Amino acid sequence: MVSVSDDEVTLTVLGCVTPYPRPDEPCSGFLIRTPQHVVWVDAGSGTLAELQRHAKLGEIDAIWISHLHPDHSSDLLAAWNAYVNTPSLDKPIVFGPPGWTQRLDAIIGRPQASEETFTVVELHDGYVTGVGDLRLHAVAVRHSVPTFGLRAGSGGRIVAYSADTGPGKQVAAVADSADLLVIECGADEPQSYHCTPEEAGAIATAAGVRSVVHPPCTRPRCTVCGRPRTCPLLSGGPDSRTRNDCHCLANAAGPRPRRPFIV
Numbered sequence: 001m002v003s004v005s006d007d008e009v010t011l012t013v014l015g016c017v018t019p020y021p022r023p024d025e026p027c028s029g030f031l032i033r034t035p036q037h038v039v040w041v042d043a044g045s046g047t048l049a050e051l052q053r054h055a056k057l058g059e060i061d062a063i064w065i066s067h068l069h070p071d072h073s074s075d076l077l078a079a080w081n082a083y084v085n086t087p088s089l090d091k092p093i094v095f096g097p098p099g100w101t102q103r104l105d106a107i108i109g110r111p112q113a114s115e116e117t118f119t120v121v122e123l124h125d126g127y128v129t130g131v132g133d134l135r136l137h138a139v140a141v142r143h144s145v146p147t148f149g150l151r152a153g154s155g156g157r158i159v160a161y162s163a164d165t166g167p168g169k170q171v172a173a174v175a176d177s178a179d180l181l182v183i184e185c186g187a188d189e190p191q192s193y194h195c196t197p198e199e200a201g202a203i204a205t206a207a208g209v210r211s212v213v214h215p216p217c218t219r220p221r222c223t224v225c226g227r228p229r230t231c232p233l234l235s236g237g238p239d240s241r242t243r244n245d246c247h248c249l250a251n252a253a254g255p256r257p258r259r260p261f262i263v
């Protein structure tokens with residue numbers, strides 16, 4: 001079993017519910033941390049509050065927004081308000097899909113609002129950059145709006161995040177040989193823009209990933225968490241890690257964890 005909670009890369013799940021946050025359960029958001037740097041990956045509704053249990057705002061070097069659906073991006077507005085009202089904080093870099101600055105500026109109602117507060121970068125397929133010792137690689141995936149999966153590497157370890165995506169060669173490229181894959185799989189039945197748990201399991205296995213975190217299968221059922229659908233990530237697939245010893249992050253069988261799972 002590969003641990004990524006060593007000195008090289010740590011992943012913290014801030015939240016993973018959809019399409020709106022519940023008490024103590026934010027929408028999608030993660031922290032990827034190396035000893036020197038912290039990247040906040042997806043700012044779903046409710047994640048900024050949860051983030052502050054694990055990091056100070058001043059520690060955040062960069063924010064990665066995979067796409068502009070609210071359950072993955074709406075707390076970027078909250079982050080803007082936090083940074084603009086705390087001038088002592090350094091501007092984080094914000095990586096986002098084309099048009100993210102115009103969207104945020106429009107909501108705030110002030111041209112250039114994004115650039116005043118953040119160092120802005122628009123993602124494109126194949127974009128590669130470094131945040132200190134962390135290498136970030138964007139891969140365009142299949143979703144209903146422009147969406148970028150992430151491969152984050154440091155010290156020879158790769159943490160991959162699918163973002164919302166349907167199955168295909170794009171998410172396979174995101175997952176390829178990753179040490180840890182976070183794969184969204186909330187679809188009930190096969191569709192173009194989201195994966196089912198079965199598809200997520202097949203993707204993880206084919207890609208040869210070492211460990212998997214899969215956010216909640218909200219409608220499909222999992223035998224481990226008490227839902228009546230066999231989770232393919234448990235049967236012969238890669239190690240699957242979630243919180244409270246349940247292999248779904250939404251633990252329907254037990255008490256709802258108040259703390260996010262840290263891999």
Ligand SMILES: [Zn+2]
Pocket residue numbers: 067069072143164
């Ligand atoms: Zn989406």
